[in-house]
Amino acid sequence: MDYEFTPPVGKISEITGKCISLIGNDIDTDRIIPARFLKCVNFDSLGKSVFADDRKTLRGVHPFDLKENQDSSILIVNSNFGCGSSREHAPQALIRWGIRAIIGESFAEIFYSNCIAIGIPCFTLPKKSIQNIQKYNHNKSLFLEIDLKNSSAKSKDLNFNLEIKESTKKMFLSGEWDATATLLENSSLVDRKLKELPYIKF
Amino acid sequence: MSQDTLFDKVWDLHKVSSLPGGSDQIFIGLHLIHEVTSPQAFGALKDKNLKVKFPDRTVATVDHIVPTDNQSRPFKDNLAEQMIETLENNCLEHKIRFFNIGSGNQGIVHVVAPELGLTQPGMTIACGDSHTSTHGAFGSIAFGIGTSQVRDVLATQTIAMNKLKVRQIWCENLLSNGVYAKDLVLHIINKLGVKAGVGFAYEFAGPAINALSMEERMTICNMSIEGGARCGYINPDEETFNYIKNKLYSPKNEHWEKALKWWKSLKSDENSIYDDVIKIDASRIEPTVTWGITPGQSIGINQHIPLLDELSPNDKLVAEEAYEYMSFKPGQSIKDIPVEVCFIGSCTNGRISDLRIAAKVLKDKKVSKNVKAFVVPGSEKVANEAKQEGLDQIFKDSGFQWREPGCSMCLAMNSDKLIGNQVSASSSNRNFKGRQGSPSGRTLLMSPAMVAAAAINGKVSDVREYIS
Numbered sequence A: 001m002d003y004e005f006t007p008p009v010g011k012i013s014e015i016t017g018k019c020i021s022l023i024g025n026d027i028d029t030d031r032i033i034p035a036r037f038l039k040c041v042n043f044d045s046l047g048k049s050v051f052a053d054d055r056k057t058l059r060g061v062h063p064f065d066l067k068e069n070q071d072s073s074i075l076i077v078n079s080n081f082g083c084g085s086s087r088e089h090a091p092q093a094l095i096r097w098g099i100r101a102i103i104g105e106s107f108a109e110i111f112y113s114n115c116i117a118i119g120i121p122c123f124t125l126p127k128k129s130i131q132n133i134q135k136y137n138h139n140k141s142l143f144l145e146i147d148l149k150n151s152s153a154k155s156k157d158l159n160f161n162l163e164i165k166e167s168t169k170k171m172f173l174s175g176e177w178d179a180t181a182t183l184l185e186n187s188s189l190v191d192r193k194l195k196e197l198p199y200i201k202f
Numbered sequence B: 001m002s003q004d005t006l007f008d009k010v011w012d013l014h015k016v017s018s019l020p021g022g023s024d025q026i027f028i029g030l031h032l033i034h035e036v037t038s039p040q041a042f043g044a045l046k047d048k049n050l051k052v053k054f055p056d057r058t059v060a061t062v063d064h065i066v067p068t069d070n071q072s073r074p075f076k077d078n079l080a081e082q083m084i085e086t087l088e089n090n091c092l093e094h095k096i097r098f099f100n101i102g103s104g105n106q107g108i109v110h111v112v113a114p115e116l117g118l119t120q121p122g123m124t125i126a127c128g129d130s131h132t133s134t135h136g137a138f139g140s141i142a143f144g145i146g147t148s149q150v151r152d153v154l155a156t157q158t159i160a161m162n163k164l165k166v167r168q169i170w171c172e173n174l175l176s177n178g179v180y181a182k183d184l185v186l187h188i189i190n191k192l193g194v195k196a197g198v199g200f201a202y203e204f205a206g207p208a209i210n211a212l213s214m215e216e217r218m219t220i221c222n223m224s225i226e227g228g229a230r231c232g233y234i235n236p237d238e239e240t241f242n243y244i245k246n247k248l249y250s251p252k253n254e255h256w257e258k259a260l261k262w263w264k265s266l267k268s269d270e271n272s273i274y275d276d277v278i279k280i281d282a283s284r285i286e287p288t289v290t291w292g293i294t295p296g297q298s299i300g301i302n303q304h305i306p307l308l309d310e311l312s313p314n315d316k317l318v319a320e321e322a323y324e325y326m327s328f329k330p331g332q333s334i335k336d337i338p339v340e341v342c343f344i345g346s347c348t349n350g351r352i353s354d355l356r357i358a359a360k361v362l363k364d365k366k367v368s369k370n371v372k373a374f375v376v377p378g379s380e381k382v383a384n385e386a387k388q389e390g391l392d393q394i395f396k397d398s399g400f401q402w403r404e405p406g407c408s409m410c411l412a413m414n415s416d417k418l419i420g421n422q423v424s425a426s427s428s429n430r431n432f433k434g435r436q437g438s439p440s441g442r443t444l445l446m447s448p449a450m451v452a453a454a455a456i457n458g459k460v461s462d463v464r465e466y467i468s
């Protein structure tokens, strides 16, 4: 698989894609991306190393290795996902593998905010609902359309509401999660500012 | 809210817009980058398919990871080599000026920019490094930023930031003989505390500050961050203008006159309003040394390590932690504590004037046989100037190792590290646990003159006994 990567930019209001389930509580960032991959000068090569050690142990039957999961983009997890170290490398590895949204019972706080900063919305659902989705997904492929504005998700057979903090939702809908994009909008004001300033060219 | 201070004037001038979230979008006049905090930012640009907006407003050098014993390429440490290569490639690709090893202008980023005349009054300066506050010595507003903001500056030449409050620290009278800028700033941090500056810009002012050279002013502003202030500055004066004049990138000819007029208009007004004012009597300060694990835990050379009872309730917890880590006894005198390593260098005290003072103390003396001493010039320029003046020879004759420029044992990202629980007398800025490369290493911060005296004696000493 080639990890061609185009990051999200600007407003994010809908995410559609195939689901991939990863079952287990307290999956920490060390498991998402083991520490030895942190010695890097960019995040580029992290996609292929996501869950490296777990996948090695499972020899090809880890969800991230299964053939039917290959172009999935919505990750379904259980509770306290992303606990442990604060490394931004964890969501960076996931997004580079192809994950664009995560639905789970609960998330570790720093992991959650790191996800926002790079444009991955994380939604929560009660334990029971998650298990149902995971069960369904175990038998057949689940293609979801997530509508952020209405906090809802639908597929051929399923329809359900998702939970997300109102402030977080706003950041995605307005594009403000992406500080660079907000600043870029004033590009012409920046040009004017430089002209106004009595700076001398170096 | 502060009014008509230099900080207010420079902030207002550089404000591009008010953002919906409540912060301001601020134009950054000079962006400095180094190998440690820039690679992911360039990576993010690539991810977002963005270009560097104004490549000539960013300047790069390499400092944190460079070895200071043998700088031939490739470096022995593969990762260090990879980091310098990445910076080289990024600068090449984005047409960013890069002062590499051997260019004659490489060195610690906060030493290099001022000596090249890049740092100028009235500018906003940002760098992915907390000691960017150093540049405030010139009357610029300079602060450290995180990797995501490095990306923002590269892409937009701006950052989103909340305006800081302004505290004036008025330093009355003059420093006495044998007492230096480092002692003054350690004293200030001790008096105010290491968290007092959070949310503030510090304006250092008063007779004791006006009497300082530019290099000494940089030492003061450099350690604003150790006092919790992201930014510290000093109003520019003749001393400032004389320092900048004729530097490589300083304005020339008619530009100089124009710049001078602008710079002079930036000073805080006589009756400007501050959020807070603090007074310090500089004449009462002694050579100052840290005894603990935060830069605020310092005492005068003739004082004893404070007893728990002598400390405020807030300081007690970290003091207990410090007693244990340092294994010094409360009430013990700081003078005569044996030291095993002596380090002169860093962006706080690795400039030519620092080397001159230390060399003066060391001339015709020998480093104690129990001490490993080395000096790491702050930049190639500093190293060359020192060699021209014969300072390198004085250091070598005394028993100091003479190294190549870099950050070195200020943070020990290269191979210079403390071993075990060695005690180091260091002219750097941080005495955090493990900062100098050993998880149990102990750092005593002091002025370069005091480090030289400690090296000769093999123990913490009063440098005033060595200078006339």
Ligand code: SF4
Pocket (backbone or CB within 6 Å): B063, B064, B108, B109, B110, B129, B131, B346, B347, B348, B406, B407, B410, B411, B428, B429
């Ligand atoms: S000398 Fe020390 S404090 Fe200064 S930039 Fe280098 S590592 Fe940071």
